[in-house]
Amino acid sequence: MPGDVDANQIGQTADNALILIVDDLRSSRSMIASILNAAGFPNHLFASDGVEALAILEREPVEMVILDIVMPNKDGFDVCREVRQRLRLNVPILIQTALQDADERASAFDAGASDVISKPIHPHEIASRVRLHLERRRMLDRLQRYQRRMDDELQAAEAMQISLLKSDEDVAAIASPRGADLWTFYKASNRLGGDLWQVFEIDETRFGLFMVDLSGHGVAAAINAFRVHMLTDALSRHRSRPARFLAAVNNYLCQMLPVEHFATAFYGVVDPSVGKMDYAIAGAPAPIVLQASGGWQALEGSGLILGCAPKTDYEAYEVDLERGDRVLCYSDGLYENFERPELSLEPADIARLACELLPVERGPGFLPALIERLFEGPDAQSQDDLTLLFLEVRGHG
Amino acid sequence: MEYRIEARRDRLIVSISGVITFDDHEAFRQIVSEIAGSDPSMVELSLAGTKMIDSAGIGMLLLAKDKADKSGKALILSGVTGHVAKVVELSKIDQLIKIV
Structure with missing residues (x-):
C-alpha cells in the first residue's frame, strides 16, 4: 500500500484501522486520504454522500468516520444521528466543517x-485527532471486553458458591424429622462472599449448625470459604x-x-429430643435465643x-432449648454499619426487633x-456478607 | 482511615483515626513497613481515635503484630474503646496482641 512507505519514512508502523472518508468532493476525499496515508493510516473506504456512507457502515467493520456536513441526499448531521440511533454504532465520527459558528459545531456534537x-x-490536526479517537475507542473496547469477561467469571463463581449451600428442602429433610424447623439466608455483599453456613x-x-x-x-474471602467447606467434610468425625x-x-x-486472614465461627449441635444445644x-457474634415464654438471651461464651x-482450645457450652424456643444465628453484616457507625446495632436491638x-x-x-425491617427494604443492601440461620424447636411428638 | 506516626526515644506511636476497613489496605501496608524500618523496639498502635474496625482491619493489626515480631519489636494496642473494644472482646485478639 502506498501509505506504508510514507509511514515508514516518519518512523511509524502503519495502523490498519478501516477509515471511511465521506465527502461529496472527489478532491477533498483524495486530499484526506493522502494525509492519512502519510500519517500511517493506509486503509480507507470512500463515500460521496450520506446514503452511500450509511450503506457502507451497515456492512463494513469501519473503525473511524471522517464526515463532511454539507452533502447532497443526506447531510452529515443526519448520517451522525442514524449511525447512533438506527445502526447503534459507537464508531468515532470526526466532522469536518467550514462553519465557524459555535451553535453549528455544538449541533454536530448533539447529533453524535x-x-x-x-x-x-x-x-497534522486531522492525523492527531484520528489517532486520539482510535486509541480512545480501542481502549474502551478493551475495557468493555475485560469487564464482560470478569462479569462472566464472577457469575460462574457466584453460582459455584451458592451451590455449596444446601437447598431449603435438604435443610428441612435434616431438621424436620429431628423435631426442628430451620430457615436460612445468605447474601454476599458483592457477588462473592466470605460467609458460609x-x-x-x-x-x-x-x-449440627455451622456458620x-x-x-x-x-474473591479472596470466597476462596477461603471454599477451603473451609472442603475442610468441614474432612473433619466429619468431630x-x-x-x-x-x-x-x-x-x-x-x-x-x-496467611497471617492477616482469619475466620470467625459458631458451631452448635442441636438435640430437640432432649431440648439441648x-x-x-470462635469470635462470632453470639446467637440469640428467643424464648417461647417471650424473653430472650444472647448465648454466653x-x-x-x-x-x-x-x-x-475452645470451650464447650450448652444451652437448654424448650419446645417453642427459637435461635437466631447471624453474621456481623447484620449489625455493623461502616458508612454510618452510629446506626450500628447492639444484640439487644436485634433481639427486641425479633421479639x-x-x-x-x-x-x-x-x-x-427481619431483613426488611433492618435494611429498610426486602433486598438486604449490606456492605458486608450477610448470613442468618433461624431455628425453631418443635420437640418430638 | 488516617494515621500519624510519632517517633519517641523509647517507642514508635502510630495513631490511627477514623474507620479501619478493607479499603485501607494500602495505607496500612505503609504503616507496617514503617514499623519494620523504625529504630525503637516498642511500637504502640493508638486506636483512641478509631471509630470502627472491620474484619480486614483486624487482619491488618495481626499483620502489624507479625511484622513487629519478625523485626524483634514489641507491639501493643492502646486506646481501645467503643466499637473497637467490642470487636476485640468478640475476637479475643487480646490473646494475641497485648492491649494496654
Whole structure:
C-alpha cells in the first residue's frame, strides 16, 4: 500500500484501522486520504454522500468516520444521528466543517459526532485527532471486553458458591424429622462472599449448625470459604463435639491462611429430643435465643478467632432449648454499619426487633421480615456478607 | 482511615483515626513497613481515635503484630474503646496482641 512507505519514512508502523472518508468532493476525499496515508493510516473506504456512507457502515467493520456536513441526499448531521440511533454504532465520527459558528459545531456534537475539525483541513490536526479517537475507542473496547469477561467469571463463581449451600428442602429433610424447623439466608455483599453456613446430620436425634465468616470480602474471602467447606467434610468425625470441631478447623486454618486472614465461627449441635444445644464460639457474634415464654438471651461464651494460634482450645457450652424456643444465628453484616457507625446495632436491638416481629411473622416469613425491617427494604443492601440461620424447636411428638 | 506516626526515644506511636476497613489496605501496608524500618523496639498502635474496625482491619493489626515480631519489636494496642473494644472482646485478639 502506498501509505506504508510514507509511514515508514516518519518512523511509524502503519495502523490498519478501516477509515471511511465521506465527502461529496472527489478532491477533498483524495486530499484526506493522502494525509492519512502519510500519517500511517493506509486503509480507507470512500463515500460521496450520506446514503452511500450509511450503506457502507451497515456492512463494513469501519473503525473511524471522517464526515463532511454539507452533502447532497443526506447531510452529515443526519448520517451522525442514524449511525447512533438506527445502526447503534459507537464508531468515532470526526466532522469536518467550514462553519465557524459555535451553535453549528455544538449541533454536530448533539447529533453524535465525536469531534469537530475545521476546514480548511490541517494535516497534522486531522492525523492527531484520528489517532486520539482510535486509541480512545480501542481502549474502551478493551475495557468493555475485560469487564464482560470478569462479569462472566464472577457469575460462574457466584453460582459455584451458592451451590455449596444446601437447598431449603435438604435443610428441612435434616431438621424436620429431628423435631426442628430451620430457615436460612445468605447474601454476599458483592457477588462473592466470605460467609458460609452448613447443616450436618449427626445421628437420629441431632444435627449440627455451622456458620463461618472469613475475614475480608470478595474473591479472596470466597476462596477461603471454599477451603473451609472442603475442610468441614474432612473433619466429619468431630462434628458431634463443637469445641473439638472448632479446634480442628482452627489447626487447619492456621496452616492454610496467611497471617492477616482469619475466620470467625459458631458451631452448635442441636438435640430437640432432649431440648439441648451444645455449642462453641470462635469470635462470632453470639446467637440469640428467643424464648417461647417471650424473653430472650444472647448465648454466653466466646473464643479466639480461627486461623491465628494453632492448638487453641475452645470451650464447650450448652444451652437448654424448650419446645417453642427459637435461635437466631447471624453474621456481623447484620449489625455493623461502616458508612454510618452510629446506626450500628447492639444484640439487644436485634433481639427486641425479633421479639416484635415474632407474633406477626414466624416460620419461613421471619428472616425476610427481619431483613426488611433492618435494611429498610426486602433486598438486604449490606456492605458486608450477610448470613442468618433461624431455628425453631418443635420437640418430638 | 488516617494515621500519624510519632517517633519517641523509647517507642514508635502510630495513631490511627477514623474507620479501619478493607479499603485501607494500602495505607496500612505503609504503616507496617514503617514499623519494620523504625529504630525503637516498642511500637504502640493508638486506636483512641478509631471509630470502627472491620474484619480486614483486624487482619491488618495481626499483620502489624507479625511484622513487629519478625523485626524483634514489641507491639501493643492502646486506646481501645467503643466499637473497637467490642470487636476485640468478640475476637479475643487480646490473646494475641497485648492491649494496654
